[in-house]
Amino acid sequence: MVVDMEVEGRLIVAVCKQNQGIGYQGQLPWPRLSQDMRYFKDTTMGAAVLMGSTTYQSIPPKSRPLPGRLNIVLSSKPRNELKYPDSVLVAGSLSAAALLLKARGIRVVYIIGGESVYREALKSPQWSSRVYFTEIDTVFESDRCFPFEMEAGDSPFAPISISADITENGVTYRMKEYTRSPKMDSPMSSEAALRHEEYQYLDLVRRIINGGARKGDRTGTGTLSVFGAQMRFNLRRSFPLLTTKRVFWRGVAEELFWLIRGSTNANELSDKGIHIWDGNGSREFLNSRGFTEREIGDLGPVYGFQWRHFGAEYSDMGADYNGKGVDQLQSVINTIKSNPNDRRILLCAWNPASMDKMALPPCHLLAQFYVANGELSCQMYQRSCDMGLGVPFNIASYSLLTCLIAKVTGLVPGDFVHVLGDAHVYLNHIEALREQLTRSPNPFPTLTIRNRDRIEDFRFEDLTLENYTPHKSIAMKMAV
Numbered sequence: 001m002v003v004d005m006e007v008e009g010r011l012i013v014a015v016c017k018q019n020q021g022i023g024y025q026g027q028l029p030w031p032r033l034s035q036d037m038r039y040f041k042d043t044t045m046g047a048a049v050l051m052g053s054t055t056y057q058s059i060p061p062k063s064r065p066l067p068g069r070l071n072i073v074l075s076s077k078p079r080n081e082l083k084y085p086d087s088v089l090v091a092g093s094l095s096a097a098a099l100l101l102k103a104r105g106i107r108v109v110y111i112i113g114g115e116s117v118y119r120e121a122l123k124s125p126q127w128s129s130r131v132y133f134t135e136i137d138t139v140f141e142s143d144r145c146f147p148f149e150m151e152a153g154d155s156p157f158a159p160i161s162i163s164a165d166i167t168e169n170g171v172t173y174r175m176k177e178y179t180r181s182p183k184m185d186s187p188m189s190s191e192a193a194l195r196h197e198e199y200q201y202l203d204l205v206r207r208i209i210n211g212g213a214r215k216g217d218r219t220g221t222g223t224l225s226v227f228g229a230q231m232r233f234n235l236r237r238s239f240p241l242l243t244t245k246r247v248f249w250r251g252v253a254e255e256l257f258w259l260i261r262g263s264t265n266a267n268e269l270s271d272k273g274i275h276i277w278d279g280n281g282s283r284e285f286l287n288s289r290g291f292t293e294r295e296i297g298d299l300g301p302v303y304g305f306q307w308r309h310f311g312a313e314y315s316d317m318g319a320d321y322n323g324k325g326v327d328q329l330q331s332v333i334n335t336i337k338s339n340p341n342d343r344r345i346l347l348c349a350w351n352p353a354s355m356d357k358m359a360l361p362p363c364h365l366l367a368q369f370y371v372a373n374g375e376l377s378c379q380m381y382q383r384s385c386d387m388g389l390g391v392p393f394n395i396a397s398y399s400l401l402t403c404l405i406a407k408v409t410g411l412v413p414g415d416f417v418h419v420l421g422d423a424h425v426y427l428n429h430i431e432a433l434r435e436q437l438t439r440s441p442n443p444f445p446t447l448t449i450r451n452r453d454r455i456e457d458f459r460f461e462d463l464t465l466e467n468y469t470p471h472k473s474i475a476m477k478m479a480v
Helices: 033-046 054-058 094-103 115-122 196-211 247-260 285-288 303-309 330-336 352-357 390-409 427-437
Strands: 008-017 021-023 048-052 070-074 089-091 108-111 132-138 155-164 166-168 171-180 213-215 222-235 346-348 364-372 375-386 412-426 447-451 463-464
Touching: 008 033, 008 115, 033 166, 033 171, 048 115, 048 346, 054 070, 070 094, 089 094, 094 427, 108 115, 155 346, 196 222, 196 390, 196 412, 196 427, 213 285, 213 364, 247 390, 330 346, 330 364, 330 390, 330 412, 364 390, 375 390, 390 412, 390 447, 412 427
Parallel strands: 008 108, 008 132, 048 070, 048 108, 070 089, 375 412
Antiparallel strands: 008 021, 132 171, 155 171, 166 171, 213 222, 222 412, 346 364, 364 375, 447 463
């Protein structure tokens, strides 16, 4: 029985930047590039791969057919002349390959070469929805070329991620990922998987502005709001710092380090030129909450205090809380190391017993961590989500937290999943966000982190953010 679904082809290819070369005398023109080979394996493992007969024959006999994948070979020859193993499928055309895939309930297939197969696939959006593209700087003699320039002026493809440069065996290269610019009348354009991940944020903002419920709020500003949403960001090859406006990266990182220290003193951030907590730590705001005896900047037992001293009695921001309460963050790290399959690896900032002492109850209140296949993922629940100012910060902050914990536990980052409760746009942010919605995302940057033994030891200088090319900043007033 043929399943009624569209097959989606994705290309994966390594190309010499200068001459578009992909092969020479039936082999790769360059020496073995281990990270590129790992990238190819990680991307295609467990999926279907489609190739021409020459590409199939170029695979070393010990690895042919490619293990852990359904191998399909395009060939005009009868199967009995090819003498392939029974596990290898043979199709005479892309449409015939689609029937084989549909019959097995397989929607996505990776096209791995060679030149003529790439050329045929690139003619159709269905067969080239996404391109995983290793760009090699070094020139090698080639007799087979990739038949398309990805960044030509009339290219329908847009880059959505670019890795840091890698140098192996004297060869410098990088991994790029491209997606076809979606057409509104395309049946596949609604699938977020085919688009830049930033569109999840932009689409949610648009949905709130166009159809959100009009609600009052604590600040008196007024909002448009929807309830219940989710965004997912892949941390494996890029870092989700939004690009349709500039996000204050140093502010994101320094605030997170401040939380990790368990500090409740907003003045520590102000002294570094980071003023995101100034409003909630001001004399006027503290007095309005009944904290007339507190010093300016004393926020009470907020996020970091709950992460490092949950349950401890709070007095003021200058007290020594060392060894008091439950150190949830260290417990998370210890459990990831000792029992990574545990389903109780949680970090919680919501403490009802301390709520009346906080300058502001936590908005992002619960994170759960998940380990699989050597990767660390995080899902965070946020009860109150300021789409204009807060959410871009929150995406980056918890993605960075995931990367830091992965670093000190010997894992690599996986996914960050952001679950939003009351997702709202303040009425005085609408016009600014409408301007942001007119912009197209650029590729996300990459993040490299220096090794440290303890999570408390990280500093901003340990973070290297590369290839961040955002649009210009957009001013929005914080609702306090």
